[in-house]
Amino acid sequence: MTTAPSPLSVFDSLESEVRSYCRGWPAVFDRAQGARMYDETGRAYLDFFAGAGALNYGHNNPVLKRPLMDYLLRDGITHGLDMATTAKRAFLESFQNAVLRPRDLPYKVMFPGPTGTNAVEAALKLARKVKGRESIVSFTNAFHGMSLGSLAVTGNAFKRAGAGIPLVHGTPMPYDNYLDGQVQDFLWFERLLEDQGSGLNKPAAVIVETVQGEGGINVARPEWLRALADLCRRQDMLLIVDDIQMGCGRTGAFFSFEEAGIAPDIVTLSKSISGYGLPMSLCLFNPELDVWEPGEHNGTFRGNNPAFVTAAAALDAYWADGQMEKQTLARGEQVERALLGICDENSALGAHYRGRGLVWGLEFADKSRASAVCARAFERGLLLETSGPESEVVKLLPPLTVSAEEVDEGLEILALAVRETS
Amino acid sequence: MTTAPSPLSVFDSLESEVRSYCRGWPAVFDRAQGARMYDETGRAYLDFFAGAGALNYGHNNPVLKRPLMDYLLRDGITHGLDMATTAKRAFLESFQNAVLRPRDLPYKVMFPGPTGTNAVEAALKLARKVKGRESIVSFTNAFHGMSLGSLAVTGNAFKRAGAGIPLVHGTPMPYDNYLDGQVQDFLWFERLLEDQGSGLNKPAAVIVETVQGEGGINVARPEWLRALADLCRRQDMLLIVDDIQMGCGRTGAFFSFEEAGIAPDIVTLSKSISGYGLPMSLCLFNPELDVWEPGEHNGTFRGNNPAFVTAAAALDAYWADGQMEKQTLARGEQVERALLGICDENSALGAHYRGRGLVWGLEFADKSRASAVCARAFERGLLLETSGPESEVVKLLPPLTVSAEEVDEGLEILALAVRETS
C-alpha cells in the first residue's frame, strides 16, 4: 500500500502505531454526507463500510442533524451521567414505542458507558451476578470487544494475545456450520452440560452474534438460533445476543434475532443506536434480571444526551413503520444478485458469498485476495474492509439508507476490483 | 430522599435499577449553561459537580459550541474510527502545541474507545505487553473504571463484587498518608520488591491518581509522587498516572502531576479532554513503549470527531497561556478559605477538609453527615456529590470556568447546608 507522507505527517509523528484504518485508506477525510465521504482534496469515496456498522443511517443524516443542531443551539444538557433529562425521556419513550412495544419485548433499559464493549461488560457482569457462576460460553470467531471482560469471550488470537494476562472464565463452542455440517448442532455442547464428569465449568450465560461481522460474515441459521435459545432455557443459562453490529436494522428487522423468533434474556446494542455515529450503547434485559444495585456499574459518559437526541430522531423517522426493513431487504437482494454474478464470473477463483439484510461477505479460495480487492476498490473510490481471522473476507456494509443506484455503483467497482486483482 | 413520581415515570418503569444520580437529584434536567443547570420546571441549580469532572469548562461553553456547530453544519466527519481526518489533525496539532511541547513531554498519543475505563484498559494492556508480566500495583481507594481490567485495580469492595469473577493480577499498596504518617513511605512496597521471598508477583506497572476523586479526595504530596516515580524507575516498573479526573487543569496545571515534577511513562486522559462533555479519551506514553501492532486495541467510537473539534477549541482557548491555571488556583484558595471557615465554625463536628486546585473534600466525624449535607444542598439549588468508600466526604468540583461570585454563592449554600443538617 502506498502512503502519502506529507499530508499524514502529524499522524505519523504523534499518533500511536496502534492506528489501523488510516493505513489501508491513506487519505485525510474531511466531510461526509449520506453514503459518501470526501477527503481534503475533495475526492469522493462511496462508503460500503458505514463506520463498521455505526452509520446505518449514513453520514450526517439531515433527519437527525436538525434536531441535534437545535438541541445544541438551545443548550440542552450535553453530559448527564445517569440523571433524568428531557432528552433521555424522549429517547426512552421513542424506544418503547417504536421498538419494544411493537415487538412485545419487556426489556428494562440500561445505559452503560457509551461503547459496545462496555455494554458487553455490563451484560456479562449481570449474567454472572444473576446466576452466581463465572463461566461464559462464546462461539468460535466471536467478537465482543477489547476491554478484558469482552476480550475473554472474543475469538481472535491476535487480539486475545494483547490482553497480557491469560483470558479465562470462557469456553468457545462451535458456531453454526463451523464443522461444515458434519456434526449435529449442539451435540458437543449439550453433552458437556449434561455430563457431570465433562469438566466444563457450568456457564452463567451464552453470548452470541446472529451474524459474526468481524469473524467473517458467518450467518447463523434461524433454526440454529432457536435450538440455542432452547438449550439455554433447558440448561439454566442466560442467552445474551450481542446485537451491537447486527442490530438497529442491519439485517432487516430492528433486532437481528427477530427473524428466528427468539427473545434473548439480555441484548446489547451500540454502534448505530445513536444513528449519527455518536457514542452510545444500551444493555437490555428481562425485568427479573434487573438485580443491579444503584451505581453497581457506571461510567462518566453513560448519559451522552446529544446521542439520545439523534437516537430518538432515528427511531421516530425510520422505525415507526416497516419501510426501513423492507428497503434493507430489497437492497440486500440487489447485493446478493451481484455477488452471485461475481462468483459465477470468477468461478475459477473459488469465490463464494454469504450474508443477510445489508451485511455481506465475499470470500476467495486464495485468502490474500480479499485485501487486494479492498485496496483496489479504494483506488477506485470505494471503501470496503476485510473481516475474518485471516482477513480473508471482503465485507460489504453500506449504510441502510444507501440508494439503489449507489448500491449498483459500489457493486460495479467491486466487480472491477475483483477482475483487476486476478 | 423524596422522589417526584409523576415526572420520572418512564425512568421508573423502563430504566434499570442501576441508575444512581437521578435518585439523589430527583429532577428532570433540561438545559445548562456555564455553572448552571436547569430542570424542566425552569428551576436553576448551581453545579459544583461538573459532570464528575467531565465539564471543567462548564456546560455548553460558547467558546467550544461555536466550532462544534460549524463543524456539524458543514458535515464534517462525525464518526471516523482511526482514519486520518481534518478534525483529528487539528486536535493533534493543538495538543502538541498547547500541551506536550511547552511541557517537553515526548508522548505518543493513542485514541482508545472514548471512555476513561477504555483508556485505562489500554494503558494496562500496554504495560503488560512491554514488561511481559501480569501483575499491576494500585493503591487503596483507587478508582480506575468498571470494565474488568480497570475494576481489578479499583479499590471499592461494592464495585469489585459486581465483577462476578475474582479480580486478580492486582495488589493494593497504601496511598499517601493511608497509615496516618505512622509508616515511612513505600517501606512495605519496596521491601516486597527487593525480597525474592516476599510472594509479591513482580508488577509490570503501578497505576496511581495524584488526587483520588472517587476515593475521598485523598491528595498525594508531591514528594510522595516523586518517591513513587523514583521507586518505579529503580524497580523496573512502569508508572501510569490516571489523570482522567484530575487532569485537564482540575488541579491547576494541565496535568495534575506537573506540580510534583514527574513524567509518568503512561498517562490516561478522558472526562474533560473534549471540553464539552463529549465522550473522548487518550492514552499517552513514551515513544519507546509504542509497541502496539496496528489494531491490537481498537473500538468503534475511538474517532469521535465532534469531540476532537471541541477538544482542540478548548486547548486553543484555555491552554495557550497560563491564565486558566492561575484562575483555578485563585478559585481554589477561595474554596479553601471557606472550608476553613466551615470547619472552624463547626469544630464540634470534627470536620476537616482537603484538596488542591478546584477539587476539594469536606469530611465530618459522623460519616453519614456528608450525604445529608448534599441532600440539603440540592434542596437549596446546589449540586454536590459525596465520595469515599462510605460516601463520607462532600466533594466540591465546580467547573474551572466558574466565576468568583458563583464560588461564593455555592460555598454559602454549603455552609448553610452544614448548619441545617446538624
Place this chain on the structure above:
Amino acid sequence: MTTAPSPLSVFDSLESEVRSYCRGWPAVFDRAQGARMYDETGRAYLDFFAGAGALNYGHNNPVLKRPLMDYLLRDGITHGLDMATTAKRAFLESFQNAVLRPRDLPYKVMFPGPTGTNAVEAALKLARKVKGRESIVSFTNAFHGMSLGSLAVTGNAFKRAGAGIPLVHGTPMPYDNYLDGQVQDFLWFERLLEDQGSGLNKPAAVIVETVQGEGGINVARPEWLRALADLCRRQDMLLIVDDIQMGCGRTGAFFSFEEAGIAPDIVTLSKSISGYGLPMSLCLFNPELDVWEPGEHNGTFRGNNPAFVTAAAALDAYWADGQMEKQTLARGEQVERALLGICDENSALGAHYRGRGLVWGLEFADKSRASAVCARAFERGLLLETSGPESEVVKLLPPLTVSAEEVDEGLEILALAVRETS
C-alpha cells in the same frame, strides 16, 4: 448401607466426614495377603479393588516383603529427599534395565512428591515451562488428582466444586467415543487449533489416560491414541500420558500406551510403581524437556527409599521377561468371558461391559444398579467399587497376581450380586 457403630467408634468421633471407602465397606481391616483382606473378626474378603490400582502385585507380596524387611532391618536410609542413595541407584538401574531400555524409551526420571497428583503437578509445570503457555487440554471424565493444578484438568463436577476457586487454564475435549462415534475423531479439537479465530488458548500440552479408571472405565482405541499423538506433534503440544492407574502392567504391557505404539513426551506413574502400596511416584520425560532448575519442584517425601526397594524388587521379579504381561492378558480374557455371560444372562438389564488387560467395567441401564451390586458383593465377601461420574459402573480391578481360581471366585460372586439386586 449398614454401619456397625461400636467397632467404628473412634473413626466416627474423631475422623473427618471426608472419609469415604469406610462407609461402603463397614469393616475394620486388619491384615491382608495376596488378593485377600481380613477384618478384625477374621472375615476374609476377596479384593477386586487392589488399592484403587496401587496393589497390582497383591497385598504384602512376599517377593517384595523380603527385601523390604531386610532393608529396614539393616537400617537402610528411610527418608532421603533427593540425595543419592544405594536404594535409589538400585531402583534407577532396575527401571532402566527392565522398563526403559527394552522399550527404547529415552526418558529422564524425576521423583516428585510420592503421590499421583504430585506427579501430575510436576508434569503440568514442566509442560508450561517448556512451551511458555498456560493452557492444558484434558478430556471429558478425566481424573488426574485433587491438588489445584491436577484438579483443574479433572472432569468431575463435584470434585471440581471442592476447589473453592474457579478452575481455569484448562479446556476439556471429547474422549474417544464420547460422542458415540457420530463425530470424526479430533474434528473439533483440530479445527480449534487451526483457526486463529477460535478463541481456544493455545495449549502447552494435552493430558490423557489411555483408559479412564475413575471416569467409568472408558477405553481409548489405539488408533485414537495414535491420532492424538500425531495431532500433538503437528500442533506443537506436548503429550502427557497419565499412567498412574493404568501403568505398571494394569492393561498388560508395563505402560498402557505401548499397545498403541506411541511414545508420549511426558509420562506420570504412581500407585503400583512401588509395588507394595508404599507412596511413590515418577514423572518421566524426554531428555530435551529436562529444563528444570535444581529444586524448582520439590517435596519432603520424594525420596521414600523403602518404596524404592520394593519397586526395584517388583521390576526385577515381574518385568525381566514377558510373563506378567501374558498372565494379565489371560486373566483379562477370563474376566471378559464372564462379563459377557453376565450381560447375556441379564440382557433385560441393558448391561454392557468394557475393559482391557485387568481393568473392566460393567454398566447397567439403571445407573443406581452399580452401587447396589457393589454393596451386595461386599456382603458376599468381594470388594468392588463403582466408578463413573454418577457411580454408574462396577469396576473390576483385581491384583495382577490374582490366580485364575480367585478370578473365577470373584466373578461368580459378581454374577450372584447382579442376580440378587434385580
Place this chain on the structure above:
Amino acid sequence: MTTAPSPLSVFDSLESEVRSYCRGWPAVFDRAQGARMYDETGRAYLDFFAGAGALNYGHNNPVLKRPLMDYLLRDGITHGLDMATTAKRAFLESFQNAVLRPRDLPYKVMFPGPTGTNAVEAALKLARKVKGRESIVSFTNAFHGMSLGSLAVTGNAFKRAGAGIPLVHGTPMPYDNYLDGQVQDFLWFERLLEDQGSGLNKPAAVIVETVQGEGGINVARPEWLRALADLCRRQDMLLIVDDIQMGCGRTGAFFSFEEAGIAPDIVTLSKSISGYGLPMSLCLFNPELDVWEPGEHNGTFRGNNPAFVTAAAALDAYWADGQMEKQTLARGEQVERALLGICDENSALGAHYRGRGLVWGLEFADKSRASAVCARAFERGLLLETSGPESEVVKLLPPLTVSAEEVDEGLEILALAVRETS
C-alpha cells in the same frame, strides 16, 4: 563443589536435573541410625538436617522400628485408602490421648494425601468452602508447598515462577518483624480489612508458620501470633497454622503454637508425624468446619498404614509425658549458647542467630557465606543446609533425639566451618 562422577553415574545419566540435595552433598548414602548417616564408603555424617524436619526422632529409631517390623511381618494392611483399619484406629487413639485431649483441642482429624503440600491443599479448600471466598492471606517468606494451591501462598519467587501460570488468589502480608519493628503489627493488614475501599479481596483465611523454616528461620513472637489470632477472629477469617515443619515437637511443645496460647481453626501436620520418615500428613480442624462431603478431597496414599504404626509408636513413646519437650528445650539452649559464641567470636562477620526449640539459623552479613559454611561442614562430616530467599542462613535442625554430646560435636564442626571459610 566437587562431585565424584563414577559413583553418581546412573543419577547423572538418568535422573532429572531437578535433583538438588545430591549436588551439595555428593555422596551415595546407604544407611543411617539416630543422628548419623553413612555413605557407601562407610563414612559417617552427623545429621543436623533431619530430613528437613521429617526425622525428629532420628533415623530408623528402634522404638518405632520394632512395631513397624512386627506389623509388616504379620502382613498388617499396608495400603488402606480411607478404609477403617486396626492401625488407623490405634493411631487415632494415640493421637487423641497423647496430643488432643491433654491440650483440650477439639479437632477433627483428616488424612489427606501423605505429603505436606496435600495437607495444605486440603486446608485451603476447606477454608474456601466454609467461608465462600477465594482469597487467602499468607506471609512474606512463607513456604507451604509446591502443588499449585500451596505454591500460590508460598513466597519464594524462583519457586513461584515454576508454576507456569500466574499465581493469584493470595496476598502476602508482612511476617513478624519483617519491617524491623518500624511498623506496628498488623497496622497495614487491619486497615485493609476495615476499609471498604482498600481493594483487598476479603480473605477466607490466613495461613502462617510460627517459625519460617524455609524462609530463613524467622521466629514469630507469641504476642504477634496472639494478635494475629485475635485479628482473624474479629475479621471473620480462619486461622490456619501450617505446623508441618515446626510441629511434632520441633520447637519444644508438640504444636509450635502452644507457646503462644492460641488455638488455630485449622492445623496441618506432616514431616515428622509418622516419626520414621514415612509419608503421612494430617489436616486438623474445629468440628464445626467439618463440612466435607465424603470423598470431596481424596488421594491414593492417604491410608499409609505403616506410617500409622510408627506414628502411634512415636506418640506413645515420646508424648505421654513432658520429657521430650524438656529435652528439646535443653538441647536448644545448648545450641543457642554455641551460636552466641560463634557470633561473638566472629563479630567482624556481622553474624547473628535466631531460633526456638531445636530449630536455629545463623546469618552473616555476607550472604554467600552460609553456603560456604555448609559446604565446609559437609567436608568435615556435618550435614547442614541453608535456608532463606537467598540461601543466606545456615539452618540447624538436628533430630530431637540427638544427644548432648552429638550437639556439641556438631556445633564444634560448625564453629570450625565458620572459621575456615573466612
